[in-house]
Amino acid sequence: MPEIEELRTDWEAGKLSQVARDLIEFVRNHRQDIIDYRDNQLRKLRGASISDDLALRMYVLQIRSISPQGEIKDQLREIEQEIWYRGEQADGRVDRQEVAREWCLRHAPGWRDHRVMAIVFVLDKIKEELLAILHDAPRRAS
Secondary structure, eight states: OOHHHHHHHHHHTTTTHHHHHHHHHHHHHHHHHHHHHHHHHHHHTTTOOOOHHHHHHHHHHHHOOSOHHHHHHHHHHHHHHHHHHHHHHTTTOOOHHHHHHHHHHHHHHHHHHHHHHHHHHHHHHTHHHHHHHHHSOOOOOO
């Protein structure tokens, strides 16, 4: 199954809801950084227009992580699944450290690329909500 179809299936099954929540929180927490990024890009482009949608996408693609803690947990879960799988094949005799190291060498870059693609996919699905957050006036402490 092509990756985009897999993402569509995961979205419809609700498997990307945590990515959506993380993305909403990310935009709330980095609202001013995203606006500054957009303004800097406008200066670089000498006044050529750049939409908020495009600025948001470019910022996310530059950062590549919207929830480092959550993404580490997800990677650890993947490594634990690999340890379990190998343990089943070898009657429980596996070197956990070696399996983790091998997983990182073999799968971490692809896992990261897939995660970024999932973030951009979800961004597209909830774009209007994210742009509303971006356009929201900053809240002042009373």
